[in-house]
Amino acid sequence: xxxxxxxxxxxxxxxxxxxxxxxxxxxxxxxxxxxxxxxxxxxxxxxxxxxxxxxxxxxxxxxxxxxxxxxxxxxxxxxxxxxxxxxxxxxxxxxxxxxxxxxxxxxxxxxxxxxxxxxxxxxxxxxxxxxxxxxxxxxxxxxxxxxxxxxxxxxx
Amino acid sequence: xxxxxxxxxxxxxxxxxxxxxxxxxxxxxxxxxxxxxxxxxxxxxxxxxxxxxxxxxxxxxxxxxxxxxxxxxxxxxxxxxxxxxxxxxxxxxxxxxxxxxxxxxxxxxxxxxxxxxxxxxxxxxxxxxxxxxxxxxxxxxxxxxxxxxxxxxxxxxxxxxxxxxxxxxxxxxxxxxxxxxxxxxxxxxxxxxxxxxxxxxxxxxxxxxxxxxxxxxxxxxxxxxxxxxxxxxxxxxxxxxxxxxxxxxxxxxxxxxxxxxxxxxxxxxxxxxxxxxxxxxxxxxxxxxxxxxxxxxxxxxxxxxxxxxxxxxxxxxxxxxxxxxxxxxxxxxxxxxxxxxxxxxxxxxxxxxxxxxxxxxxxxxxxxxxxxxxxxxxxxxxxxxxxxxxxxxxxxxxxxxxxxxxxxxxxxxxxxxxxxxxx
Ligand SMILES: Cc1ncc(COP(=O)(O)O)c(C=O)c1O
Numbered sequence: 001x002x003x004x005x006x007x008x009x010x011x012x013x014x015x016x017x018x019x020x021x022x023x024x025x026x027x028x029x030x031x032x033x034x035x036x037x038x039x040x041x042x043x044x045x046x047x048x049x050x051x052x053x054x055x056x057x058x059x060x061x062x063x064x065x066x067x068x069x070x071x072x073x074x075x076x077x078x079x080x081x082x083x084x085x086x087x088x089x090x091x092x093x094x095x096x097x098x099x100x101x102x103x104x105x106x107x108x109x110x111x112x113x114x115x116x117x118x119x120x121x122x123x124x125x126x127x128x129x130x131x132x133x134x135x136x137x138x139x140x141x142x143x144x145x146x147x148x149x150x151x152x153x154x155x156x
Numbered sequence: 157x158x159x160x161x162x163x164x165x166x167x168x169x170x171x172x173x174x175x176x177x178x179x180x181x182x183x184x185x186x187x188x189x190x191x192x193x194x195x196x197x198x199x200x201x202x203x204x205x206x207x208x209x210x211x212x213x214x215x216x217x218x219x220x221x222x223x224x225x226x227x228x229x230x231x232x233x234x235x236x237x238x239x240x241x242x243x244x245x246x247x248x249x250x251x252x253x254x255x256x257x258x259x260x261x262x263x264x265x266x267x268x269x270x271x272x273x274x275x276x277x278x279x280x281x282x283x284x285x286x287x288x289x290x291x292x293x294x295x296x297x298x299x300x301x302x303x304x305x306x307x308x309x310x311x312x313x314x315x316x317x318x319x320x321x322x323x324x325x326x327x328x329x330x331x332x333x334x335x336x337x338x339x340x341x342x343x344x345x346x347x348x349x350x351x352x353x354x355x356x357x358x359x360x361x362x363x364x365x366x367x368x369x370x371x372x373x374x375x376x377x378x379x380x381x382x383x384x385x386x387x388x389x390x391x392x393x394x395x396x397x398x399x400x401x402x403x404x405x406x407x408x409x410x411x412x413x414x415x416x417x418x419x420x421x422x423x424x425x426x427x428x429x430x431x432x433x434x435x436x437x438x439x440x441x442x443x444x445x446x447x448x449x450x451x452x453x454x455x456x457x458x459x460x461x462x463x464x465x466x467x468x469x470x471x472x473x474x475x476x477x478x479x480x481x482x483x484x485x486x487x488x489x490x491x492x493x494x495x496x497x498x499x500x501x502x503x504x505x506x507x508x509x510x511x512x513x514x515x516x517x518x519x520x521x522x523x524x525x526x527x528x529x530x531x532x533x534x535x536x537x538x539x540x541x542x543x544x545x546x547x548x549x550x551x552x553x554x555x556x557x558x559x560x561x562x563x564x565x566x567x568x569x570x571x572x573x574x575x576x577x578x579x
Binding site for chain 2: 002004005006008009014039040041042043064065066067068129131132135
């Protein structure tokens with residue numbers, strides 16, 4: 001009965017949850033947004049530094065949340081660096097599909113970077129836990145809001 | 157006249173009058189036969205909303221099948237019967253709270269509406285710029301937001317009575333907040349997060365000495381202990397049906413008759429009028445003045461059945477049963493390594509909030525759900541209290557009449573699984 005739990009809480013996730021990467025407030029952030037999940041009270045602030053070419057030079061976050069939302073934010077910040085805003089958006093779309101669609105086909109998500117998606121695959125366990133999908137995607141919604149110039153995002 | 161209580165027995169089990177027998181109570185709750193992820197349901201979230209006994213479910217079905225029509229309207233048999241049942245439910249609530257008069261019982265859709273009614277009607281009519289309202293740090297949002305809205309509308313001051321770190325209402329600090337400008341004290345009778353039972357009698361005495369009215373949010377109180385509004389001498393008291401083993405969509409506002417009489421209507425419409433012309437409307441007397449439109453008819457009757465049910469068990473017996481559960485659960489929880497109980501006031505209802513060192517409440521809830529255990533994780537609609545305690549969320553196990561010690565055992569075993577996963 002705990003197989004799905006093990007699938008959800010893989011070592012990688014627990015590690016990122018305990019020791020989040022890029023957990024800081026960069027001085028040079030060019031876009032910042034605050035995200036919150038009213039159901040559980042998780043709150044995150046995502047900081048991005050975009051250069052003139054629209055490439056993400058730095059990505060970081062701060063906040064409080066469950067293991068899933070913190071791990072997802074942590075992995076996201078690692079994966080965003082060096083990507084353009086458009087690439088980041090595509091990665092989010094594929095990641096979202098992975099978290100919500102039962103028949104999500106990794107290979108068919110052609111636009112996105114397969115290596116990045118494979119790393120994010122550890123979070124796909126949330127599919128079995130629909131109420132937790134918002135935890136996994138909170139940081140990503142916040143990132144996407146930050147790039148769109150919005151400062152607040154709430155997952156309803 | 158037909159009466160639901162004649163048509164069917166709304167008393168618990170088949171041995172009415174026997175002392176509290178949790179197995180007999182459990183047999184009345186069909187949902188307890190459900191399994192969750194292949195495990196028997198262990199329901200520890202009654203503070204959010206309680207499950208319903210078949211006596212309530214059967215009453216609701218019975219009314220729809222045999223006695224349903226709109227109330228206060230038709231001059232025909234069925235409407236008279238429905239009206240008698242609806243008004244009969246009001247009598248049950250009056251008796252349940254020991255209000256002096258049935259007209260002091262207003263049906264609303266929930267306690268949130270009850271509190272808003274007082275804010276929008278009494279507050280707008282009788283409060284002036286510079287007046288003060290006192291609430292506490294451990295209020296549910298429903299006893300904060302209506303007062304903030306009124307504050308902003310009228311230029312009032314909202315003062316916050318503190319609680320100690322372990323969740324005790326600090327009476328001396330409260331006393332110091334009272335001034336001659338204090339017009340209302342609106343406090344929860346039992347905290348939905350901490351379980352704290354507030355010192356209601358003392359609050360009323362001190363507030364009345366200062367010339368202020370008192371409203372209690374009784375959402376979490378009426379389910380755990382006997383409440384007597386005359387003995388308390390409070391001015392307003394609200395509660396909500398769905399937490400009292402009744403249907404959702406029904407709540408109650410008790411108000412002293414002289415206050416309700418002096419208050420302007422809250423909503424306007426049908427049922428709350430005496431006569432209407434385009435020039436002028438005169439309002440119906442209490443309680444109809446505050447019940448505009450078709451009320452939650454069957455929900456009110458269902459609430460009446462729930463009140464019959466808990467009254468037959470006896471609120472004092474319920475309190476004793478839950479005290480035992482709380483003591484046992486508290487001991488068992490304290491044995492879990494890294495677990496911290498939030499809210500340890502000596503005077504406490506059967507609500508156990510906690511955090512764990514290694515796992516966020518949300519993760520705790522997900523893990524133990526796989527063992528069939530339903531608890532609440534989050535800020536419990538009390539964000540200011542969370543901030544006061546330096547937390548973002550807690551896990552909360554709350555106990556009701558159908559819970560037994562084994563439920564606490566299953567919970568604690570499941571929490572050990574949390575520790576296995578999260579370390
Ligand atoms: C103390 C307290 N007050 C108010 C409420 C609001 O109840 P309702 O949503 O039924 O109006 C609740 C329950 O959620 C509560 O626990």
